[in-house]
Amino acid sequence: MNANVKLGLKQRYSLLTRGLDWETTYQPKEKIFPYAEFEGIKIHDWSKWEDPFRLTMESYWKYQAEKERKLYAVLDSFAQNNGQLGISEARYVNALKLFLTGISPCEYQAHRGFNHVGRHLPGVGPRVAAQMQSLDELRHAQTQIHTLSHYNKFFDGFHEFTHMHDRVWYLSVPKSFFEDARTAGPFEYFIAIGFAFEYVLTNLLFVPFMSGAAYNGDLATVTFGFSAQSDESRHMTLGIEVIKFLLEQDPDNLPIVQKWVDKWFWRGHRVLGLVAMMMDYMLPKKIMSWREAWEIYFTEAGGSLFGDLARYGLKVPKYADIASAEADHISHQNWCTFYQYSQAAGFHTQLPTAEEMDWLSEKYPTTFDKYYRPRYEMWAQMEKDGKRFYNNALPQLCNVCQIPMVYTENTDPSAVSGRVSEYKGDKYHFCSDGCKDIFDDEPEKYSQAWLPVHQIFQGNCGGPELEDVLKWYRLNIGADNLDQAGSPDQKMWDQWMADRAGVGG
Amino acid sequence: MAVIALDKDYADKVEIRDRIENFHGNQVVYVHWEDHLSFCAALAFPLPPSMPFGALVKDVLPVYYGMHPDFPQIDWSAVRWVVDGTPLIPALDKSLQENGIGHKSSIRFWTPGLDGYNHSRA
Numbered sequence: 001m002n003a004n005v006k007l008g009l010k011q012r013y014s015l016l017t018r019g020l021d022w023e024t025t026y027q028p029k030e031k032i033f034p035y036a037e038f039e040g041i042k043i044h045d046w047s048k049w050e051d052p053f054r055l056t057m058e059s060y061w062k063y064q065a066e067k068e069r070k071l072y073a074v075l076d077s078f079a080q081n082n083g084q085l086g087i088s089e090a091r092y093v094n095a096l097k098l099f100l101t102g103i104s105p106c107e108y109q110a111h112r113g114f115n116h117v118g119r120h121l122p123g124v125g126p127r128v129a130a131q132m133q134s135l136d137e138l139r140h141a142q143t144q145i146h147t148l149s150h151y152n153k154f155f156d157g158f159h160e161f162t163h164m165h166d167r168v169w170y171l172s173v174p175k176s177f178f179e180d181a182r183t184a185g186p187f188e189y190f191i192a193i194g195f196a197f198e199y200v201l202t203n204l205l206f207v208p209f210m211s212g213a214a215y216n217g218d219l220a221t222v223t224f225g226f227s228a229q230s231d232e233s234r235h236m237t238l239g240i241e242v243i244k245f246l247l248e249q250d251p252d253n254l255p256i257v258q259k260w261v262d263k264w265f266w267r268g269h270r271v272l273g274l275v276a277m278m279m280d281y282m283l284p285k286k287i288m289s290w291r292e293a294w295e296i297y298f299t300e301a302g303g304s305l306f307g308d309l310a311r312y313g314l315k316v317p318k319y320a321d322i323a324s325a326e327a328d329h330i331s332h333q334n335w336c337t338f339y340q341y342s343q344a345a346g347f348h349t350q351l352p353t354a355e356e357m358d359w360l361s362e363k364y365p366t367t368f369d370k371y372y373r374p375r376y377e378m379w380a381q382m383e384k385d386g387k388r389f390y391n392n393a394l395p396q397l398c399n400v401c402q403i404p405m406v407y408t409e410n411t412d413p414s415a416v417s418g419r420v421s422e423y424k425g426d427k428y429h430f431c432s433d434g435c436k437d438i439f440d441d442e443p444e445k446y447s448q449a450w451l452p453v454h455q456i457f458q459g460n461c462g463g464p465e466l467e468d469v470l471k472w473y474r475l476n477i478g479a480d481n482l483d484q485a486g487s488p489d490q491k492m493w494d495q496w497m498a499d500r501a502g503v504g505g
Numbered sequence: 506m507a508v509i510a511l512d513k514d515y516a517d518k519v520e521i522r523d524r525i526e527n528f529h530g531n532q533v534v535y536v537h538w539e540d541h542l543s544f545c546a547a548l549a550f551p552l553p554p555s556m557p558f559g560a561l562v563k564d565v566l567p568v569y570y571g572m573h574p575d576f577p578q579i580d581w582s583a584v585r586w587v588v589d590g591t592p593l594i595p596a597l598d599k600s601l602q603e604n605g606i607g608h609k610s611s612i613r614f615w616t617p618g619l620d621g622y623n624h625s626r627a
Contacts, residue, residue: 038511185511337545374625375543382572393548393569396535396611404546414626416537416546418611420589426521427589427609429535444508447521457551458527 013054021124035120039185042250046123049245052237060132064139067227071143074223079150088216089284090493091484094347096148096221097157098278099209101346102174104144105165109178110193111137117186129238136231147224155489157346160474164346168473169452172402176449177271188260190242196264199239200305202232203297204272208279208287215285247312254313265317266434270401276331280360281352289363294327319434325410328364332372333406339379340391344466346475348484351376371413394453399428400435400446407431423447525608532608534601538570539613540620543627547611558604559597575619585615
C-alpha cells in the first residue's frame with residue numbers, strides 16, 4: 001500500500017470510527033455492557049447504525065476550536081465595550097439568571113448523561129456519536145457560564161448558580177427532569193434527551209432565548225447561541241437517527257419507544273413552561289408569544305415530524321392535544337406563581353405594564369382578559385394600596401414534574417387540575433393526567449422524589465423560616481429576590497443611564 | 506407490573522422520602538380555596554393530626570388567605586368542604602384525623618357567593 005495516497009473522506013471516516021472494538025474473551029459481553037438489555041430493547045445488528053454526520057474526532061476538534069475562537073473574541077469585545085449597557089432594559093437580565101441557574105447546569109447533566117450512554121451502548125457507531133454529543137454539552141455549559149460571567153460582575157442572582165440549581169425550589173423542575181433521564185437506562189436516556197428534548201422540543205428552548213437576546217441587545221448571548229447552533233443541529237439529527245434505528249431493529253421496540261416518547265414529551269412540555277413565561281413576561285422586547293412559538297415549533301414542525309414517523313407505527317405523543325391547549329395558559333400561570341413567590345425567587349419579578357397587558361390580550365384573545373388580567377389588576381390595586389400580594393405558605397407540588405400545582409382543567413380554566421394515586425398506603429398528587437401516568441408506570445422511582453416543599457417541612461433545608469431556607473439556597477435576601485422595582489439591579493441601571501445622559505449632555 | 510431496573514431487588518430498596526414518619530409528628534395537609542386563583546395552587550401545611558379542624562379554620566387559614574379582599578366576608582357556616590374528593594361536614598372540635606384527614610390529604614373549600622376579585626375567580 002502506498003502510504004502517500006490520500007484516503008477518501010468516507011474511507012477515512014470508516015477507518016477512524018470503525019473496528020475500534022474487540023470481541024471479549026475472558027469476560028462475557030453482557031458484563032462489559034451491563035446496561036444494554038434490561039430495558040427490553042432488542043438490537044440485532046449494531047452495524048446497521050447509519051451515522052447521520054460523518055464527523056471524525058480530528059475534524060470535530062478543528063470545527064469546535066474555530067467556533068470557540070470566534071465566540072471568545074466577541075465575548076472579549078463585549079466585556080471591553082461594556083456591552084451590558086446596550087441591553088434593552090435592566091429587567092432583561094432576569095431571563096439570563098433563569099437561564100444560568102435553570103438551563104446551564106442541565107447542559108452539564110446532559111454531558112454526563114451522554115458520557116454514560118457513550119460508554120454503555122454496545123454499538124460503536126452510536127457510542128462515538130454519544131461521546132461527541134457529550135463533549136458538545138460540556139462545551140455548552142462552559143461557554144454559557146463564560147458568556148454570562150460578564151453579567152455577574154454587575155448584576156445580582158448569578159453568583160451561586162450551581163448551588164442554587166441543586167437546592168432552589170423551582171430549579172428542582174429542570175434538575176429532576178435531567179436526573180430522571182440520567183437514572184433511566186441508556187436507551188430511554190437517548191430517547192428522552194436525544195429525541196424528545198433535542199429533536200421535538202429544542203427549538204422551543206433555544207430560539208426564544210437566543211432571539212430574545214438578539215431583540216434585547218444582548219450580543220454576547222446571541223453569539224453563544226450561534227456557536228451552539230451547529231452542535232444543536234447535529235444533536236437533532238442524532239435524535240432522529242436513534243428513533244429510526246430502534247424502530248427498524250425490532251417491532252417489539254415500538255411500544256417501549258412510544259411510551260418513552262409520550263413520557264418525555266410531557267416532561268419536556270412541563271419544563272418548557274419556564275421558557276413560556278420568559279417569553280411572555282420577562283423579555284422587555286418581545287419576539288413572539290409562547291402560543292405562536294408553540295404553533296410554529298410544535299404544531300407545525302412536530303406535526304410533520306410525526307407524519308414522517310408514522311410509517312414506523314409511532315404516534316403523536318399522548319396528551320399533545322392537552323399540551324397545545326395549555327399553550328394559551330401556562331406562561332400566565334407560571335408568571336403569576338413567580339409574582340406571588342417573588343420573595344423566594346433568585347430573580348426579580350414585576351407586574352406586566354398596561355402596554356404589555358394589551359399585547360397579551362391581543363396574543364391570547366380567548367384567555368388573557370378572561371382569566372389573567374383580573375389577577376394582575378387585583379395585585380396592581382394591592383400594590384397601590386401598599387399591600388403587595390405575597391403568598392406566604394408553600395404550594396402543593398406535583399410529585400412528578402415538581403411544579404406547584406397551578407395548572408387548570410382544560411374544561412374549566414378556573415379550576416385547578418389535580419390527580420391522585422395511592423402507592424403503598426400513601427397518596428401522591430399530580431398536576432395532570434400526563435404526570436399521573438408517568439408515576440403510575442414507575443411508582444417505585446417517583447415515590448423517592450425530593451420535593452422541595454416537603455423537604456423544608458422535614459427540616460432538611462436550613463430551617464423552618466423563609467429566611468433560613470433562602471440562606472440555605474445562598475440567595476442574597478433583598479438583592480437577588482423580590483421585585484425589579486427597588487432592586488439594587490434597577491438602582492444601578494438607573495444610575496448608569498443617568499450618568500450616560502449627563503455625559504451625552 | 507414488575508419494575509424495570511438493572512437491579513432485580515430495586516423495588517425492595519426504595520426509600521419513600523415523604524413517609525409520615527419523616528415529618529416530626531406532623532402530617533402534610535393541602536388546602537385549596539376554590540374560585541380564588543390569585544393563590545396559584547393549593548397550600549401545603551405540616552400539621553399535627555390531632556389539631557382540631559376548628560383550629561385550622563380559625564388559626565391557620567386567616568394567616569395565609571387573610572389578605573384576599575373576599576376573606577373577611579366568608580360565612581364559615583356556609584362553606585362547602587371536600588376532602589380527598591368526598592364532601593365533608595367537618596366537626597370543628599374534632600381533630601383532623603377524626604375528620605378523616607390523613608397524611609397528604611387534600612382539602613378543597615368553596616365559599617358560596619364569593620368568587621374572587623370582581624367575580625373573576627382570581
